[in-house]
Amino acid sequence: MSSRPSSRGSGDSGTAQLLLRKLCCKITGLSENDVQPYLQRAYTVLGSNYSTPAESDEFQVSERIRRRLVRRGREKDAITFAELHRKLQSQGLVKNRWAILYLLMSLSESESKYSKDKASSSLFSRGLPSYATSTPFNAAARRPLSTPSDHGKSISQMSSNTSASSGISSIHSGARSNDPTPVPQSFLPSTTFEAVDGDRSRRHGPMSRLVGAISRNDPASDTALVPRSGRGHSAGVIKVQGENTSFEIPESELVKDLVYVFQGIEGKWIKFDVSKDAYKVDAQAGIPKAIRQLVSKLAECGWLFNKVKNYVETRSADKTFGLVGQSFCAALQQELTEYYRLVAVLESQLQEELDQGIGMSNAGVTLRRLVVWTFDPLIRLKSLAAMVDVCKGKKGGALASAIYSYMQHGDPFVKSLIKHILTMVSQPIYATLLRWIYDGELEDTHDEFFVAADPTVKNDKLWHDKYSLRKSMIPTFITTEQAKRILLTGKSINYLRQVCQDRSPTKGREAAMALDMSQAEWMFTQDLSNNFLDMIDTVYKETSRHLLDVLHAKYKFMDHLKAMRRYLLLGQGDFIRHLMDLLEEDLAKPASNLYLHNLTGILETAIRGTNAQFDDSDILKRLDVRLLEVSPGDTGWDVFSLDYHVDGPIRTVFTPECMIMYLRVFNFLWRAKRMEYVLSLIWKNQIFNAKLLQTIPELSKILHQCHMLGSEMVHFIQQTQYYISFEVLECSWHELLSKVREAEDLDCVIAAHETFLDTIITRCLLDEQSRSETGEYITYQGILTQLRTIFDLIIDFQQAQDSFYQMAQQELMARQHFIKMQKQRTNQGDWGLTEEMEEEERKRRVEFLKTVIPSTRAKLVVLAQSYQDMVGVPLHSLTDGSVSKQFKYIRGNFRNDYSLLVCKLLEFPCKYTVYLQIHNIPIVKGTG
Structure with a gap:
C-alpha cells in the first residue's frame, strides 16, 4: 500500500512530462530532439510560484511601493504614484487592484531577489522535474524568448542589451522633471527602460501610464508582462500568406512603416486609403486581424498629424487670418514640434537597434510599446484635431470663443x-x-x-x-x-x-x-x-x-442744460411774459410779413429788461429766434420759435434730433402760454367793459354769457398749464437732475436726457403714438386735436368779444352823445328832444338790438356749444378709460373743482346734472 502512491506519482510524473513534450511538439512543429529548449521553457513557466502573496491588502501593497520609491530617492515618482493610485480607486473599473499592484511591484524587483524567494511549488509544479521549479514565474516572464540559435546566451546578457537599447528615458524623464506644466512634454513616451548593474534590468517610469493602460484593458499593458511568442526561426516575425506564395513580414518593417506614418508619409505596407480617409495595411498581406487593428490604431496618430499640419500650413499662408489666427497656428506648431521630438526619438531608437543588430527582440521597439508611447500624443492630437474642426472659418474673438x-x-x-x-x-x-x-x-x-x-x-x-x-x-x-x-x-x-x-x-x-x-x-x-x-x-x-x-x-454742461429749461421750456416766466408783450403787435401780422432781424432785436430787448440779463454771456449769445416753415394763412404766432445754438462737446448731448424735440415742445408750450396771455386780456376787457356798459341793460345777458364762457376757458387753461408745468415739466426735470448727478459715464447722461425729452413729449401728447385713432375711442392725438381746437376757439372768442365790445362801445358813445345833446338843448332853453329826434334815436336803438345783440348772442352760443363739445369729449374719454393715466391729472382737477361745473349748471342745468349724477359728483346747493 505504501508503494502505490509513489508509483502513482511516478506514473503521473511520466504522463505529465510526456503530455507536455507532445504539446510542445504539436505547437512548434519540431521533432522531439529539437523541441528540448521549448520544453525546458515550459517546465520553467509551469514550475513558477503561483501562490497567493501574503500581503493581499491593497493598502499595504501601495504603501510598500511608495516607501520603496522613497528609499531609492524618487520622491516625485512616489507622489505621482499616490495620485494615480487614488484616481484608479475612484474609477472602479478594475476589481483586483491589489493583484495588479503586487504584479507591478514584483516586476520592479531584481532577479536576485526572485532567486532567493523560493517558496513551496504550486499545483502546476507537481510531477515536473526538479529543475522546473527553480525560477519564479515573474522572472521567467521578464526573460525574452530564446531561439535555438541564441539559446546559449545568458539571461543577464539579454537583459543588459534590453536596457541599453532604450534611448527615450533620458529625454522623457528630463522633460517631465524640469517642466512644471506637462503641456508640450507629454508627447514623449510614457514607458522607459534603464540599464542597471550588469545583469540586472529594472523597468521604471510614470506609473500613471501603466495603471491607465491596465484600467482601460489596453493590449499595451501586456507589453512587458507576457512574453511574445516566437514563430519560425526568429521572434517578431509575422507570417503572411498570399494566393500562391507564403512570405513573412518582420514586425520591424511594420514599426518602420508606422514611424513614417506618424509623419504623414506612406510606408511600404501601410498606405493611405482616400476612399476611407484612413491609413490601411496592404489588403494583400495576410496579417492577422488583431495586428491590423493595432496598426490602424497606431496609424491614427499620422492621420491626426496630417489634419493639424495641413490646417497650420493653409492658415499660416493666409494673410487675412489675423493675429489671433496666427497665434493659434503658432500654438499648434509648437505642439507639433513636441510631437516631432517623439518621432525623432523613435527613429533614433530604430537606428540604434539596426546598428547593434538587435533585431525585433523583446528589447526593441514593438507595436505594443508604440501603443504605450503614443497614448498621450494620441489624446493630444485628438484634442488639436477637434479644435481645428471647430475653428474652421472663424477668426478673432469668434475663434477664441470656439x-x-x-x-x-x-x-x-x-x-x-x-x-x-x-x-x-x-x-x-x-x-x-x-x-x-x-x-x-x-x-x-x-x-x-x-x-x-x-x-x-x-x-x-x-x-x-x-x-x-x-x-x-x-x-x-x-x-x-x-x-x-x-x-x-x-x-x-x-x-x-x-x-x-x-x-x-x-x-x-x-x-x-x-x-x-x-x-x-x-x-x-x-x-x-x-x-x-x-x-x-x-x-x-x-x-x-x-x-x-x-x-x-470746462464746458459748463449743467449751465446749458438749465438754459434749455428756462428758455425753450418757458421756465423763465418774467422773460417769456415780457417777450410776449413786445411781440404781440408783430406776431399778429401775417407770417410772410415778419423779418428775422426785427424779431432778434425784440429778443435782445426782452433779455435786457428781465432777469435773463444776468445769465452767462456765452449762454445769451446762443439764444436766438427761429421762424418755422410758413403755411398759407399762418400768423406770426404760428411760425415764431426760440432757438439755442449748440456746438463742441455739448452737441453730443444736445443732438440735432434732441433740438427738434425741444422745438416741438416749445411750440406746444408757446401756444398754451399764448392762450393764457389771451385769456388774461379777455378778462381785463370783461372787467373794464362790465362797468362801462352797465348803463345799457340790454347787454347784461350777453355780458353774463361772455363772463361764463371766459371763466370756463380760464379754468381749463389754468388746469392745463398746471398739468404741463408741474406734473410734466417739473417732475421730469427733477428726475433728470437726479440721474445726471448719479451718472457714471456720458452714456448715462445722454440716456437720462433722452428719457426726459421722451417723457415730456409723451405727456404733452406730441409723440408718434398719438397720431392715430383706434375704434370709437379717441387716442392722445385725438385729445391733442381737441386742445388745439379749444385754443382756436379761445382766439375766436377773443375776436368775437372784441368785436362785440367795439360795437357796444359805439352804441354807448351814441347814447352818451344823445344824452349830452339833450342836456345842451335844455340848457339853451330849447326843448330837449323833438319827435323826429326821438324817433331817430328809437329806430337806431331798435336796429342795434335787432342786429348786434342777436348776432353776437348767436356767435357766443355757437362758441359755447363748440367749446362744451371739445371739452366734453376728452372728459368722456378720460372717464371711460380709453386714454392712459398720463392725462388724468386734468380729469382729477375737473372732478374736484366744482366751480366750473356750477357755472355750467347755470347755463345747461339738465345736461350737467345728469353728468354729475353719472360720475357721482355731489351737487352744490343753489346751483339749480
Missing part, C-alpha cells in the same frame, strides 16, 4: 492643453484691449477685435456713430456688460482727445503696460480670479469720471 468652449473638459490633461493654447490665442486680444482702454488706439487691420471703428465719421458724431460693438467677435469669456464698459472706456479717451482737446494720461497706464502678456489668461479665468474685472472697472470709472468732470467744469 477654443474656450473646450475649457470645461473634465480631463485635466486635456484642460491644461486647451489652457495653454487659449493663453497664446488670447494674447493678441489682450494686447489690443490694453491699448484700447489705456490709449484709445485701435489697431485691428483684420477686424478681429470686438470694438469696431468707422473712420469716415467726423468728430461731431464721434460718440454716437464712430465706435460700436462687433457682437460676433465678443469672446464668450467676456460678458456683454464688460464689453460695453471696454467700448465706453476707449471711446471716452478718444472723445477727450479729439473733441475736448484733453490729452491727460490715463491713470494706471504704466503699470498695466508693464504686465506680461501671459496675464491674458485673466480674461478666461474670471471664475478663479477678479484681476481682469477689477482692471476693467477701475480704468472705466477713472476715465468716465474724468470725462464728466471736463464737461461740467
